Amino acid sequence: MNRLLILGTALASLFVQPAFAQDANKLLNASYDVARELFVAENEAFVKAHPGVTIDQSHAGTSKQARSIVEGLEADVVTFNQSTDIDFLAKNGFVSKEWTKAFPNNASPFYSFPAFLVRAGNPKNIKGWADLGRDDVHAVFPNPKTSGNARYTYLAAYAWAKEEYKDDAEKIDAYITKIFDNVPVFDTGGRAATTSFVEREQGDVLITFEAETRGIEKQFGKDKVQNVVPEVSLLAEFPVAVVDKVAKKHGTEQLAKTYLDFLYTEEGQKIAAEFGHRVNNEKVAAAFKDQFPEVRLVKVEDVFGGWDKVQKEHFASGGTLDKLYGSR
Numbered sequence: 001m002n003r004l005l006i007l008g009t010a011l012a013s014l015f016v017q018p019a020f021a022q023d024a025n026k027l028l029n030a031s032y033d034v035a036r037e038l039f040v041a042e043n044e045a046f047v048k049a050h051p052g053v054t055i056d057q058s059h060a061g062t063s064k065q066a067r068s069i070v071e072g073l074e075a076d077v078v079t080f081n082q083s084t085d086i087d088f089l090a091k092n093g094f095v096s097k098e099w100t101k102a103f104p105n106n107a108s109p110f111y112s113f114p115a116f117l118v119r120a121g122n123p124k125n126i127k128g129w130a131d132l133g134r135d136d137v138h139a140v141f142p143n144p145k146t147s148g149n150a151r152y153t154y155l156a157a158y159a160w161a162k163e164e165y166k167d168d169a170e171k172i173d174a175y176i177t178k179i180f181d182n183v184p185v186f187d188t189g190g191r192a193a194t195t196s197f198v199e200r201e202q203g204d205v206l207i208t209f210e211a212e213t214r215g216i217e218k219q220f221g222k223d224k225v226q227n228v229v230p231e232v233s234l235l236a237e238f239p240v241a242v243v244d245k246v247a248k249k250h251g252t253e254q255l256a257k258t259y260l261d262f263l264y265t266e267e268g269q270k271i272a273a274e275f276g277h278r279v280n281n282e283k284v285a286a287a288f289k290d291q292f293p294e295v296r297l298v299k300v301e302d303v304f305g306g307w308d309k310v311q312k313e314h315f316a317s318g319g320t321l322d323k324l325y326g327s328r
Contacts, residue, residue, distance in 0.1 A: 024251040026054040027259055030065045030075035032148060032238075033189035034212045038275040039079070045271060046262050053255065061147040061189040069094060069243060076247045076256045079240045079263075081209070082148035084311050086241050099241040102257075108237035109263040110277040113297055114156040115210035116228040117197065117217065124204045128230040129160035132205070133175045138182045140203035142193040144321060149190035153207045154321065155310065156234035159303045163232075176324050198225060209236060211276035235297040238277070 031039055036059050043055040058065065058075060066085040069075050070092050078095075080086055083106075089095040100106045118126050124137055132139050144150040157179060158172065165171040184202045187193045190212065197206035198220060205228075206213070213227035240263065242256040262268045269281040273288040304310045314320045 023054070025052050025255065026056065026250075027076040027252055027256060028056045028058060028074060029077050029079055029259075030058045030060075030069060030073060030243075031079040032062045032065070032081040033059050033142075033191045034149065034194065034208065035059065035079065035081075036191070037215065038211075038272065038277070041271045041275065042263065042268060045267055046259060049262075050258070055259070059189075059191070061142065061149070063088075063148060064146055064188070069246070074246050074250070075243050076250060076252045077240065077242055077260055079238065079260075080148065081236060081238050082151060083237070083239045083307050084315070085148060086239050087307070087311075089241070089243065094243050094245045095241045096244055100239070102242070103240060103260060104264060105280050106237065107239045107241060109240060109260075110269065110272040110279045111235060111237050112209040112211045112277055113233035113236050113295065114153045114207055115213050115233065116230065117206040117208065117213040117225050118204065118228055120222060120224050120226055122226060122228065126205050126228060129157055129232075130164070132157065132179050132182075132207075135182075137205065138184055138203040139179055139205050139207055140183065140185070140193050140197040141207040142189050143186040144325065146188045147190055147193075149193075149208055150186075151315065151321075152209070152234060152236045155300065155304070155314070158314075159234050159298050160230075160232060162303060173324060180325055209276075210278075214276035229293045229295050232296045232298065234303075235299050 029039060039057055043057070047053050047055060058073065062080040062082055062085040065078065065080070066088045069089060078086060078089070086095055086099055090097045090099060096102065116126060118124065126137060131137055141153045142150040144154045158176060161172040161175045185196055187196055190208050194206060194208065194212065194216060196202045198216060210229065217225055217227050240260045242253065242260065247253045247256045266281060266284060269279040269284040273279050273284055278292060279285050300307055300310055312319070
């Protein structure tokens with residue numbers, strides 16, 4: 001009787017285990033909020049070349065995504081818009097500490113920068129960062145506490161002010177505070193901010209990645225909105241990484257790498273460019289050159305001394321962002 005019981009238990013376990021087995025041909029990509037359409041296209045192309053593979057997506061502010069992964073979201077790969085959020089995963093043992101060396105260009109397959117989207121005809125004549133400090137200009141961008149998109153906006157405005165006011169801290173702080181005071185609502189992510197600006201018609205200018213402004217202009221038409229590229233902005237790289245801890249558990253390590261490698265291929269780069277991103281592939285960049293206006297891009301490393309320093313001085317608890325953003 002005991003033998004029968006043991007045999008029955010063993011057989012039952014054979015039937016139970018597959019229900020809990022992870023599909024090694026399935027990936028979850030945790031990405032930033034405004035990359036939905038981009039990765040629909042990238043995933044479709046990748047799956048076409050790799051029959052039988054499934055790519056699922058999760059979208060939110062990247063800081064929220066990083067915390068969710070640490071708290072249990074089993075993403076095999078991340079395609080973020082800020083390196084500090086991948087560093088957070090590395091510090092918590094989810095991503096290799098050498099993640100920036102795993103793929104070309106500091107693990108950033110394409111790039112963009114904060115740009116502006118205004119109402120058709122640009123009624124407020126908004127041309128650059130200086131206009132955001134005006135009393136009559138209300139900017140829309142998400143909460144910099146939850147959105148990497150918004151932190152780039154904050155840093156780009158701060159970088160412009162450092163140059164404009166020759167590092168006068170009092171004038172810089174007053175300018176940034178003015179921008180924050182004039183924001184009608186702080187949404188949690190970039191796509192929600194887009195909805196507030198375009199569909200709810202809040203504010204005078206949306207600040208988001210150039211790729212997003214181009215996509216919105218194409219979707220809603222120049223008779224409703226138009227993009228404005230400032231003369232200077234901050235380089236925004238879009239880092240990627242395999243979430244080693246999760247991929248190893250799922251048995252998807254090689255597939256995850258192959259997927260991220262695809263973003264660097266000529267086909268992957270062409271898709272990114274079609275969705276308004278600037279790319280590093282010389283052939284693809286040359287083909288799309290006429291579609292992208294000239295802009296002087298400054299780097300976090302040059303203006304702020306690198307992301308580690310930015311994290312400590314601006315984004316850590318009690319840092320500059322906390323002081324200027326306050327309890328909004």
